[in-house]
Amino acid sequence: MSRIITLLTDFGHRDPFVGIMKGVILGITPDARIVDLCHEVHPQDISEASYILARSVQYFPTGSVHVAVVDPGVGGPRRSLLVSTRNRLFVAPDNGLVGLAVSGEEYRAYHLDRPLYWLKPTSRTFHGRDVFAPVAAHLARGVPPEELGTPIADFVRPAVEKPCRETASMRGKIQHIDRFGNLISNIPGNVLPELPGERFSAAICGQRISELKSCYAQAAPGELMMLIESFGYVEIACAGGRAQDVLNAQKGEEITLEWNP
Amino acid sequence: MSRIITLLTDFGHRDPFVGIMKGVILGITPDARIVDLCHEVHPQDISEASYILARSVQYFPTGSVHVAVVDPGVGGPRRSLLVSTRNRLFVAPDNGLVGLAVSGEEYRAYHLDRPLYWLKPTSRTFHGRDVFAPVAAHLARGVPPEELGTPIADFVRPAVEKPCRETASMRGKIQHIDRFGNLISNIPGNVLPELPGERFSAAICGQRISELKSCYAQAAPGELMMLIESFGYVEIACAGGRAQDVLNAQKGEEITLEWNP
Amino acid sequence: MSRIITLLTDFGHRDPFVGIMKGVILGITPDARIVDLCHEVHPQDISEASYILARSVQYFPTGSVHVAVVDPGVGGPRRSLLVSTRNRLFVAPDNGLVGLAVSGEEYRAYHLDRPLYWLKPTSRTFHGRDVFAPVAAHLARGVPPEELGTPIADFVRPAVEKPCRETASMRGKIQHIDRFGNLISNIPGNVLPELPGERFSAAICGQRISELKSCYAQAAPGELMMLIESFGYVEIACAGGRAQDVLNAQKGEEITLEWNP
Numbered sequence: 001m002s003r004i005i006t007l008l009t010d011f012g013h014r015d016p017f018v019g020i021m022k023g024v025i026l027g028i029t030p031d032a033r034i035v036d037l038c039h040e041v042h043p044q045d046i047s048e049a050s051y052i053l054a055r056s057v058q059y060f061p062t063g064s065v066h067v068a069v070v071d072p073g074v075g076g077p078r079r080s081l082l083v084s085t086r087n088r089l090f091v092a093p094d095n096g097l098v099g100l101a102v103s104g105e106e107y108r109a110y111h112l113d114r115p116l117y118w119l120k121p122t123s124r125t126f127h128g129r130d131v132f133a134p135v136a137a138h139l140a141r142g143v144p145p146e147e148l149g150t151p152i153a154d155f156v157r158p159a160v161e162k163p164c165r166e167t168a169s170m171r172g173k174i175q176h177i178d179r180f181g182n183l184i185s186n187i188p189g190n191v192l193p194e195l196p197g198e199r200f201s202a203a204i205c206g207q208r209i210s211e212l213k214s215c216y217a218q219a220a221p222g223e224l225m226m227l228i229e230s231f232g233y234v235e236i237a238c239a240g241g242r243a244q245d246v247l248n249a250q251k252g253e254e255i256t257l258e259w260n261p
Numbered sequence: 262m263s264r265i266i267t268l269l270t271d272f273g274h275r276d277p278f279v280g281i282m283k284g285v286i287l288g289i290t291p292d293a294r295i296v297d298l299c300h301e302v303h304p305q306d307i308s309e310a311s312y313i314l315a316r317s318v319q320y321f322p323t324g325s326v327h328v329a330v331v332d333p334g335v336g337g338p339r340r341s342l343l344v345s346t347r348n349r350l351f352v353a354p355d356n357g358l359v360g361l362a363v364s365g366e367e368y369r370a371y372h373l374d375r376p377l378y379w380l381k382p383t384s385r386t387f388h389g390r391d392v393f394a395p396v397a398a399h400l401a402r403g404v405p406p407e408e409l410g411t412p413i414a415d416f417v418r419p420a421v422e423k424p425c426r427e428t429a430s431m432r433g434k435i436q437h438i439d440r441f442g443n444l445i446s447n448i449p450g451n452v453l454p455e456l457p458g459e460r461f462s463a464a465i466c467g468q469r470i471s472e473l474k475s476c477y478a479q480a481a482p483g484e485l486m487m488l489i490e491s492f493g494y495v496e497i498a499c500a501g502g503r504a505q506d507v508l509n510a511q512k513g514e515e516i517t518l519e520w521n522p
Numbered sequence: 523m524s525r526i527i528t529l530l531t532d533f534g535h536r537d538p539f540v541g542i543m544k545g546v547i548l549g550i551t552p553d554a555r556i557v558d559l560c561h562e563v564h565p566q567d568i569s570e571a572s573y574i575l576a577r578s579v580q581y582f583p584t585g586s587v588h589v590a591v592v593d594p595g596v597g598g599p600r601r602s603l604l605v606s607t608r609n610r611l612f613v614a615p616d617n618g619l620v621g622l623a624v625s626g627e628e629y630r631a632y633h634l635d636r637p638l639y640w641l642k643p644t645s646r647t648f649h650g651r652d653v654f655a656p657v658a659a660h661l662a663r664g665v666p667p668e669e670l671g672t673p674i675a676d677f678v679r680p681a682v683e684k685p686c687r688e689t690a691s692m693r694g695k696i697q698h699i700d701r702f703g704n705l706i707s708n709i710p711g712n713v714l715p716e717l718p719g720e721r722f723s724a725a726i727c728g729q730r731i732s733e734l735k736s737c738y739a740q741a742a743p744g745e746l747m748m749l750i751e752s753f754g755y756v757e758i759a760c761a762g763g764r765a766q767d768v769l770n771a772q773k774g775e776e777i778t779l780e781w782n783p
Contacts, residue, residue: 004287006280012701013274013535016578019528019559023582026526026555030583033287037280043702044762056277059390060284061291072762075737124737126752129581179273180304215336215385230387240305240333265548267541274535294548298541301534317538320651321545322552440534441565476597476646491648501566501594 003140004033004064008053009128010041011069017126021067021133024119028137035060044072046096050158051176054100055231057088066101067128067136068092075124080112080131081155084145091136093127099157110149117148163187168260172234174204174253181242184235185255189228192257202226204236204255205247222246264401265294265325269314270389271302272330278387282328282394285380289398296321305333307357311419312437315361316492318349327362328389328397329353336385341373341392343400343410350406352397354388360418371410378409424448433495435465435514442503445496446516450489453518463487465497465516466508483507525662526555526586530575531650532563533591539648543589543655546641550659557582566594568618572680573698576622577753579610588623589650589658590614597646602634602653603677606667613658615649621679632671639670685709694756696726696775703764706757707777711750714779724748726758726777727769744768 005025011017018039025032037056041049049070057066071078071093081094085105090098091112112131115122117138119130135148163172163186172187183204192200192212201210209226219225219239224246229235234257236243243249266286272278279300286293298317302310310331318327332339332354342355346366351359352373373392376383378399380391396409424433424447433448444465453461453473462471470487480486480500485507490496495518497504504510527547533539540561547554559578563571571592579588593600593615603616607627612620613634634653637644639660641652657670685694685708694709705726714722714734723732731748741747741761746768751757756779758765765771 004284006284008277010701013560014562015700016530016560016574017700019557020578020581022557023526023528023578023586026557027581027583030555033291035280035283035287038274038277040275052277056281056284059281059288061288064284073739076739078739123752125749129752178276178278179271217334217337217339227386230384230390265545267545269538294552296541296544296548299535299538301536313538317542317545320542320549322549325545439537439539440532478595478598478600488647491645491651 004035004060005136005140006035006037006056006060006064006066007039008037008041008049008056008066008068009039009070010043010045010049011039011128013039017128021128024129024133025137025140028134029141032137032140037066041070044070046070046072047158048176050097050100053097054103057101060088062087063089065089065091065136065139067132068097069128069132070097071095071127074127079152079155080127080135080149082110082112082135082139082145082149083155084108084110089139089145091132091139094155096156096158098155100160103160108145109152109155110145111152112149114148117143161186163191165191169256169258171254171256174249174251174255177244177249177251180237181244182229182235182237183243183247183249183253183255184229184231184233187234187255187257189232189234192228192234199260200257201260202234202236202255202257204253205249207247209236265296265321266397266401267296267298267317267321267325267327268300269298269302269310269317269327269329270300270331271304271306271310272300272389274300278389281390285390285394286398286401289395290402293398293401298327302331305331307331308419309437311358311361314358315364318362321349323348324350326350326352326397326400328393329358330389330393331358332356332388335388340413340416341388341396342416343371343373343396343406344416345369345371345406350400352393352400355416357417357419359416361421364421369406370413370416371406372413373410375409378404422447426452430517430519432515432517435510435512435516438505438510438512441498442505443490443496443498444504444508444510444514444516445490445492445494448495448516448518450493450495453489453495460521461518462521463495463497463516463518465514466510468508470497526557526582527658527662528557528559528578528582528586528588529561530559530563530571530578530588530590531561531592532565532567532571533561533650535561539650542651546651546655547659547662550656551663554659554662559588563592566592568592569680570698572619572622575619576625579623582610584609585611587611587613587658587661589654590619591650591654592619593617593649596649601674601677602649602657602671604632604634604657604661604667604671605677606630606632611661611667613654613661616677618678618680620677622682625682630667631674631677632667633674634671636670639665683708687713691778691780693776693778696771696773696777699766699771699773702759703766704751704757704759705765705769705771705775705777706751706753706755709756709777709779711754711756714750714756721782722779723782724756724758724777724779726775727771729769731758
């Protein structure tokens with residue numbers, strides 16, 4: 001059985017771009033399993049796509065091929081990239097998309113420079129169709145990375161903005177707002193004190209939220225709450241509502257956890 | 262060949278939640294056939310999801326596994342549910358989602374209480390990924406329901422709001438508005454008199470629609486019409502337009518069919 | 523292995539219409555490969571769907587079955603259509619959807635008039651589910667076209683609006699605006715002079731764009747540019763922005779290419 005190929009793009013659902021990529025893949029590897037990760041990344045928002053990719057890939061079987069295409073530099077000098085880690089393969093423009101997902105792992109990187117494996121003619125505006133889809137399809141049918149590109153020492157890896165620890169507090173940011181208006185910070189839940197004697201609260205948008213819940217149903221309707229969301233980060237939510245609207249919060253909003261003596 | 266697994270959620274398309282569920286499923290049952298039913302259910306609208314599920318499952322092959330996740334109570338006391346009928350299997354939170362779809366059928370219900378079959382660690386905020394996806398995958402590869410949960414006598418089954426029959430009329434409600442602005446009532450089409458001599462009309466939003474059409478093309482552009490929609494219920498539509506906008510109608514709107522002597 | 527079936531509709535993602543079509547297909551041909559082309563065609567916009575179909579099908583393997591359902595005349599006198607070309611099969615209402623995609627190719631057309639191959643009961647408002655999905659599934663499992671319908675001489679083929687060539691200019695229209703706000707004209711890129719000595723510019727919405735770029739990254743942020751897009755047509759784009767908004771352009775907007783001496 002062929003490998004799984006996941007697709008993550010900013011192509012949306014109004015155009016046939018994603019469907020066309022699937023056609024190209026199936027023309028090369030008819031039994032590939034293709035899974036849509038997300039196609040509603042805000043246009044050209046590399047950072048959002050990078051975040052989504054990093055959260056998602058751990059839930060796919062070993063050997064999966066993850067294609068990510070948010071590509072404002074398509075056709076220009078930016079390289080096309082293949083990164084292999086112990087458990088998975090990434091295919092994307094070399095613009096920072098892959099960095100977060102391979103963070104802390106050993107990897108090999110390749111510059112995709114073998115037109116033999118691309119669609120012909122190869123456009124300079126739609127590498128999702130012409131480069132990344134065919135390369136992913138070849139990977140899924142077993143072509144080794146070193147046939148598809150030339151090893152390179154490194155690739156674009158944006159600095160990850162980590163929360164800032166102070167004596168009795170930790171300052172982070174809202175890095176994602178999901179469909180339910182939940183505000184997901186970049187503060188890992190495991191910094192929260194586990195000793196029952198300790199107390200802490202979150203400050204965001206001029207409000208203070210002092211209780212840590214373990215699920216949405218523990219709060220009263222309309223109540224703001226703090227919890228550890230399902231990927232392990234501190235989240236601000238509103239029971240039966242949208243914390244984003246209640247707090248008028250934006251992506252990038254500052255959030256501070258404070259330990260109270 | 263493995264069974265089909267359908268997915269119905271309120272997760273939308275901006276987040277990778279649905280894609281992640283598929284990754285979990287394929288990790289357990291690599292040859293599962295996964296079909297998206299709908300992911301744009303309004304956030305936490307159990308009633309809408311229940312309606313969509315009930316309309317849809319009859320069109321899937323015998324043995325299909327239907328996963329539905331609209332789950333405001335996730336992680337709290339609400340149970341996780343498995344319901345098997347003669348032809349299909351349902352996996353969902355026990356919050357009323359499944360009731361309409363199994364209405365009138367014999368069933369067996371199970372409380373999903375065997376963490377052995379769940380993803381580890383199991384979050385308290387994303388059971389779609391951690392409980393329902395893996396359980397559906399195990400069902401699709403042939404694990405029997407009784408291994409996945411403990412039989413229970415009953416589950417949450419909300420009362421279905423049925424239309425109200427009076428001497429010369431029937432009062433119902435608009436239970437769904439589709440993408441085309443068509444207003445779908447809860448009045449089954451088979452109550453309409455089939456004798457050509459009888460006459461009836463529909464009253465809704467202060468307007469009276471007196472002719473029953475059998476397809477959209479029978480009405481003049483902009484004309485309001487009544488017809489039996491493709492799932493068997495009385496529908497108000499507008500040829501080449503949106504009845505919802507023409508009538509300024511809402512979900513839950515009252516509609517009355519009147520027989521005229 | 524069964525053939526690929528692609529689906530193109532105006533059904534959107536709020537209703538389970540597309541998922542139901544897939545259930546019907548898999549009930550008939552369990553190993554069909556189903557690919558979504560696009561479901562966000564504007565309601566009843568046959569011309570938009572026709573354009574999307576024509577751009578897409580060339581990227582799918584030989585033998586693919588392409589289903590297109592934008593069908594305001596469903597249930598009325600319009601025929602249900604099957605068109606086979608050397609490389610692919612089309613299933614759609616006979617309302618102009620298929621014309622552009624088979625343009626310039628030899629074809630055989632069939633009137634789908636064999637209820638034996640339809641879902642029962644067959645509604646008059648949802649042929650996507652009741653006629654087109656089952657017919658596509660039968661094609662995918664190898665039933666020949668002549669069993670599914672009666673040969674017909676011709677089908678609805680709308681005149682394609684071609685750009686108008688004058689002495690030193692070519693007048694065309696914006697035929698599609700994609701998710702990124704790129705304006706795609708109906709002027710094929712190969713009319714642009716390839717001799718380096720020649721110069722030309724594009725006039726649209728009162729602005730003149732004089733340089734032809736070969737990729738988005740060649741323009742400065744916010745700059746309007748002209749390029750040959752990935753399907754071969756002249757496109758107006760805005761680097762890092764949306765040409766649609768910058769120019770306040772609509773679909774159907776006039777665009778003129780002028781050769782300057």
